Amino acid sequence: MALRLVSSGDGPSLAIRDHLLPLVRARGTLEVQRDSVRLIVLKTDGWVFEHWTPFNDLMPGEASSPGYRHALQRQNAAPDLPYGLDVWHAGTKVLSMLWADDGAFEIIDFVRGAWEVEALAL
Incomplete structure (x- = not known):
């Protein structure tokens, strides 16, 4: 079992x-939907x-089943954070x-400040 250090900023x-996320998904606009990404952007005040999610157009003849896609994901050595x-x-x-x-996550940047309360009030 791998040990993961927990930062005080994780929670x-x-x-x-x-x-x-629900706010961005409901009010954001789709900026990009090609190759391997779908980007939704919300700009306000x-x-x-x-917010980006995985998106792949199927190639001709490619299987569309979720099982096939999950099998491809399991071939990666490092966990995929899509x-x-x-x-x-x-x-x-x-x-x-x-x-x-699967619940795995990585915090790249997190600057503590008053913005946190403002964000939760949106």
Whole structure:
């Protein structure tokens, strides 16, 4: 079993992500949907939220079953973190994180501050 160090920012950053994702998905605009990414962006009152998810157009003759796609994902040696969220407040990136369906996640950037309360009030 692998040991994972837990940062004091993990809980708040995950709570912010869980609060913001429905907002971004409901009000954001689709910016990119090609190759391996779908990017949804929401810009509002000094905030920029960028949320990406995996997206692949099927190649001709490629199987579309979820089982096939999961088998391909399991071939990777490192865990795949296909989802992401970047949060910008007043022109500064304050949160950047990646995660997967299985609950694995990585906090890339997390700047503590008053913006956290503001984000949770949106």
